[in-house]
Amino acid sequence: xxxxxxxxxxxxxxxxxxxxxxxxxxxxxxxxxxxxxxxxxxxxxxxxxxxxxxxxxxxxxxxxxxxxxxxxxxxxxxxxxxxxxxxxxxxxxxxxxxxxxxxxxxxxxxxxxxxxxxxxxxxxxxxxxxxxxxxxxxxxxxxxxxxxxxxxxxxxxxxxxxxxxxxxxxxxxxxxxxxxxxxxxxxxxxxxxxxxxxxxxxxxxxxxxxxxxxxxxxxxxxxxxxxxxxxxxxxxxxxxxxxxxxxxxxxxxxxxxxxxxxxxxxxxxxxxxxxxxxxxxxxxxxxxxxxxxxxxxxxxxxxxxxxxxxxxxxxxxxxxxxxxxxxxxxxxxxxxxxxxxxxxxxxxxxxxxxxxxxxxxxxxxxxxxxxxxxxxxxxxxxxxxxxxxxxxxxxxxxxxxxxxxxxxxxxxxxxxxxxxxxxxxxxxxxxxxxxxxxxxxxxxxxxxxxxxxxxxxxxxxxxxxxxxxxxxxxxxxxxxxxxxxxxxxxxxxxxxxxxxxxxxxxxxxxxxxxxxxxxxxxxxxxxxxxxxxxxxxxxxxxxxxxxxxxxxxxxxxxxxxxxxxxxxxxxxxxxxxxxxxxxxxxxxxxxxxxxxxxxxxxxxxxxxxxxxxxxxxxxxxxxxxxxxxxxxxxxxxxxxxxxxxxxx
Numbered sequence: 001x002x003x004x005x006x007x008x009x010x011x012x013x014x015x016x017x018x019x020x021x022x023x024x025x026x027x028x029x030x031x032x033x034x035x036x037x038x039x040x041x042x043x044x045x046x047x048x049x050x051x052x053x054x055x056x057x058x059x060x061x062x063x064x065x066x067x068x069x070x071x072x073x074x075x076x077x078x079x080x081x082x083x084x085x086x087x088x089x090x091x092x093x094x095x096x097x098x099x100x101x102x103x104x105x106x107x108x109x110x111x112x113x114x115x116x117x118x119x120x121x122x123x124x125x126x127x128x129x130x131x132x133x134x135x136x137x138x139x140x141x142x143x144x145x146x147x148x149x150x151x152x153x154x155x156x157x158x159x160x161x162x163x164x165x166x167x168x169x170x171x172x173x174x175x176x177x178x179x180x181x182x183x184x185x186x187x188x189x190x191x192x193x194x195x196x197x198x199x200x201x202x203x204x205x206x207x208x209x210x211x212x213x214x215x216x217x218x219x220x221x222x223x224x225x226x227x228x229x230x231x232x233x234x235x236x237x238x239x240x241x242x243x244x245x246x247x248x249x250x251x252x253x254x255x256x257x258x259x260x261x262x263x264x265x266x267x268x269x270x271x272x273x274x275x276x277x278x279x280x281x282x283x284x285x286x287x288x289x290x291x292x293x294x295x296x297x298x299x300x301x302x303x304x305x306x307x308x309x310x311x312x313x314x315x316x317x318x319x320x321x322x323x324x325x326x327x328x329x330x331x332x333x334x335x336x337x338x339x340x341x342x343x344x345x346x347x348x349x350x351x352x353x354x355x356x357x358x359x360x361x362x363x364x365x366x367x368x369x370x371x372x373x374x375x376x377x378x379x380x381x382x383x384x385x386x387x388x389x390x391x392x393x394x395x396x397x398x399x400x401x402x403x404x405x406x407x408x409x410x411x412x413x414x415x416x417x418x419x420x421x422x423x424x425x426x427x428x429x430x431x432x433x434x435x436x437x438x439x440x441x442x443x444x445x446x447x448x449x450x451x452x453x454x455x456x457x458x459x460x461x462x463x464x465x466x467x468x469x470x471x472x473x474x475x476x477x478x479x480x481x482x483x484x485x486x487x488x489x490x491x492x493x494x495x496x497x498x499x500x501x502x503x504x505x506x507x508x509x510x511x512x513x514x515x516x517x518x519x520x521x522x523x524x525x526x527x528x529x530x531x532x533x534x535x536x537x538x539x540x541x542x543x544x545x546x547x548x549x550x551x552x553x554x555x556x557x558x559x560x561x562x563x564x565x566x567x568x569x570x571x572x573x574x575x576x577x578x579x580x581x582x583x584x585x586x587x588x589x590x591x592x593x594x595x596x597x598x599x600x601x602x603x604x605x606x607x608x609x610x611x612x613x614x615x616x617x618x619x620x621x622x623x624x625x626x627x628x629x630x631x632x633x634x635x636x637x638x639x640x641x642x643x644x645x646x647x648x
Contacts, residue, residue, distance in 0.1 A: 045252035047092075052254050053362035054091035055126055055139055055224035057112060058351045061086060062122030064107050080283035082107050084122065087277065087289050087344055088351045091224075094251040094258040095275040096265070096292065098313070100321040104284025105261050106229055110648045112259065113142045113227040115470070117647050126225075127356030134380060135359040137472035141166075141223035145230050147214045148467045150395075151199030152402040155192050155209075157395070159183055159216045164391055165473040166221035166382045183220055187212040187246045196402075208239030215243060219250050221471070224362065226250075228260045232269075241269050248272045270313045280320045280329040287320050287332035289344050302335050304328060380472050388474035392482035400486055406457075410490040413453070414498035417446055422505030429507040433592065433604040436508070440516065440588045441561050443502050444581055447495060447523055448552050451531040454487070455544045458535035466646055476640040480532075488528060495524045515591035519584040526580040526625050527552075529632035536639030559585045565612035580628065583621030586613045 061084040068079045082104030089095055099105040110116040112124060114136050124131045126139075149158055160180045167176065184190040189212055197213065198204015205213070215231055228247070232240035244265070251258045260273070270276075276292040279285065288295060295316065296306050306315045318326045357365065360378055381388065400406045425439045465479045499520045503513050531548060538544035557563050558572075559581040565573060576582045590613055598604035 045249060047255060048253040050254065052222060052224045052256060053139075053357060053365045054255055055257055055362065056091045056128070056351060056356065057089040057225060057257060057259075058125040058128065058348055059085070059087055059112060060123050060348055062108060062111050062120065062124070064104065064111065064116070064118070064120040066118065082279075082284035085279075085284075085286050086348050087286075088347045089257055089259060089275065091257055092251060092255045093274045094248055094272070095260065095277060096270065096273040097259060097261045097277045097279075098263070098317065099279030099284065100281045100317065102284070103279035103281040105279055107284070108279070109227055109229055109259060109261050113140060113225075115142055115227075115646075115648050117645065125352060126359065128352050128354055129356070129358055132359050135378075137380065138382065139223055139359055139362055140225040140227065141218040141221040142471060143214055143218040143226070143228040143231060144467070145233060147197075147210045148464050149197045149210070149213070150399050150464070151197055151202035151204065152399045153197045153395075155189055155195055155197065155205065155213055156180060156184065157398070158197060158213055159189075159220050161391065161395060162217040162473065163220040163222075164383070165388065166223070180220070183216045186249055187216045188242055189213060189216065208235045208243075211235055211239070212243050212246065215247065219247075219256070221473075224256060226256050226258045228258065230261050230263060232262060232265065237266055237269075240265065241272075244269050244272050264311075264313050264317050267311050267313065276316075278316055278320055280322065280333060282322055285333050285336075286341075287329065287336050288316070289336070289340060302332070381475065382472075383474075385475065385478055388478040389482055392474060392478055393485060396482050396486045400490075407490070409453075410487075411494040411497065414446075414450060414494035415501065417450075418498035418501035419505075421446065422502035425502070426505050427507055428505075429509065429512075433598050433601065433607060436506075436592055437561060437585075437589055437607070439502075439506055440585060440592070441559070443499065443516070443520070444523060444559075444584055444588075445556055446498065447520055448527055448556060448581065450495065450498075451491070451527045452545070452548050452552070454491070455531060455535055455538075455548060456541045458532070459538065459541045459544055462535060462640070462644070465640070466644065470646050477637055480637060480640055484532070491528065492521075492524060495520065509595060512588075512592055512595065516588055519587045522622065522625050523580055523584045525629050526632075529629045529636070533632045533636045533639065536636045537643055539644060555579045555581045558582055560589075560611040560613060561585055564610060566610070577624070578628070580625055583618075583625055586611075587618050587621060589613055590615060590618065 062082065063080075063084040064082045065078050065080050067076050069075065070077045081102075085108065097105050097109060107116070107120075111120050111122065114124070114131065114133065126132075126136070153161075160176060163176045163179055163183075181190075184193050189209060192205050192209055196202060196204040197210060204210070211231060211234070215228065218226055218228070226247075231243055231247075235243065244260070244262075247258055247260065250256055262269075270292060273292045276288060276290065276295050277286070278288040280287050288298065290298065296312050299306060299316065299319070304319060306312045315326075318324050319328045320332055321327060322329050363378060383391070421442055425435075425442070428435055428439045461483065465476070468474065469476055469479065496517075499517055503516060508516070530551065534544050534547045534551075538547055554575060558568065558575040558579045560576070565576055568576070589608060589611065592598065593604055593608050
C-alpha cells in the first residue's frame, strides 16, 4: 500500500481532550494567563519525518482603505475597511479568522498571503525576515472561495498536477504518486480518485468532495504556509468538519501554518483550531487574538459568558457584530486594546528578534534531504519551463480528448459550412470571372468568422490560468504554448477541410487550388493570432466580442472587392495596407486572372485593374502578414502576463 508506506496522515488519532480554564463566579481569570495558556492539545497527532521547513508569520499595522463615491454628486470619500492590526502566527498553528460581513477578514487574509493587488499599509515577516515578494509563493499556497478546475479533470489528476508543478525534492525519492495517495486518504477522496471533477454540464463528484479536492491541491504544493478563504462555505456540517479535520492533520503532521477564514463553525469544528482571531466591522478592528481554548474564559472575564446550550462561536460573532441585539463590539474593541493588545505587540516584537530561515534556505533544506536528486530551482517556479510545458500539454490533451465538443466542433462546423457553401458555388470554376471572385470572397469570410467561436472558451481558460499562475504553478508562456499546440492544429485541420471541400465543389484548377490553400492558411494564422491577442487583452467575453467584430468587419470590407482602393476615402486608404483580407484576395484573384480562360479576357483584366490589384504587391503582402502574426503573438504573451490579473 503506497499510502501506508509513505505515512498516511489520516491514521493518527484525533480524540478530543478538553481542558477548560477554571472560572468561578465573582472571580476573574488573569488575562496574561488566558493569552499564554494554550490548553491541552486538541489532538495527539505526531509530526511526520517529512515535515516541511518551519515558517512563522508576523505582521504589524496591516491596514486597508479604499475610495468610494458618496451621494448623487459622486464625491469621493475614504472608507476604512481594516484599521491597523498586528499579530503573530507560530509554525504549525491552525488559526480561525472570523468576523461579520465588512470586517475585513478576507482583506487581511489577502494581505497576509500577498494576494492583495490594491495598495495597503503595514509589514509582513516570514520567520522574522521581511517577506520576499518574488519567492514567497514558493512556500505559500492560497485556496480561494471558488473551486476553479476543469470539469473533465479526474480527482487524482487534479491533485497530482499541483504536486508535480510544486514538486518537493525531499519527497522525490518516494514519488509524487505516493504523496498523492496520502492526500487522497487524508481528505477522504480515495474512493473517487478516478471520478471526474464535473461541472454544470458534466456529471462529477459532489460539492463537498470538490471543495476537498481544492484543499488537497493547496496542500499538494508542499507549502509551509497555507491560506484558505472560507473553505467550508456551502458544505454540510459533516463535510465541513471532515475538511477542517484534514487541514488539522496536515498542519500537525507536516508543520504547516494554516490560516482559515471561516464563517461560524459549529463547536466540534472550532475546537480543531489552535488560535482564534475575531474582527468586528465598520471598520474592521480586532476584538480577540489568542488561543481558541481560552476564548470562552476571555468572554466570561469581560462579563459576557457564553449562555448555556449556545454554540460559543455563534455567541462570539453575535457580540462582535454591530447592530445585533447582543452587540458589545465597541466594548470588545476597547477591552482588546487594554488587555490583549500589549501581549500581542510584545509577541510581535519578540518574534522579530527570533530570526529563522530565509525562503531560499527553506528550499535548500528540502534539497539537502534529497541526495542524488536534482536541486530545485531558486526562482519563482519549482519546475523549469520544459517541465511546466510538458505537464500543461499533458493536461490539455487529456481534457480535449475527453470533451467531445472540444474535439468535434473545430472540425465538424467547418466541414458542414464548407459543404453547404461549396454546394452553393458548384461548378464555379467553369463560370465567369466575377463569380469566381465572389467564391473567393465568401471562402475567406468564413475563415475570418470561424475564429470568433473560440473566444468564449479562450477567456474561460484564461481565467483558470490566471488563478493557477498566481500561485506560481507555471508561467503564462508555458500555458500559451501548450494551449496553441492543441487548439491550433485542431482548428487548422478544420480550416483545411473547409477549403478543400469548397474548392472540390467549385471545380477550380490545380494551380488556383494551391494558391487558395496557401493564402487561406496564411489568413488562418493571422486571424488565429488576432483572436488569441484579443482573448489575452479583453477583460471578459463581451469585450472580446466588441473588439473582434469591428476588426473582422472592417478587414472584410476593405479587401478590394467590396471597397476598392479607388473608391475608399483618402483618410481610410491606409486600412488596405494592414487588411489581411485585401492581401489574400489580391493574391487569389491575380492567380485566377492568369488562368488561360481569363488571360486574354479583356473584361477580366479590367476587373482586376478596377480592384487595384498589382502583381508586384503579392510578395509584400506575404511579408506583412507574417510580420503581423509575430507582432500579435508577442502581444498575446504580454497581455497574458501583465493584463487581467486577479484583482483583490
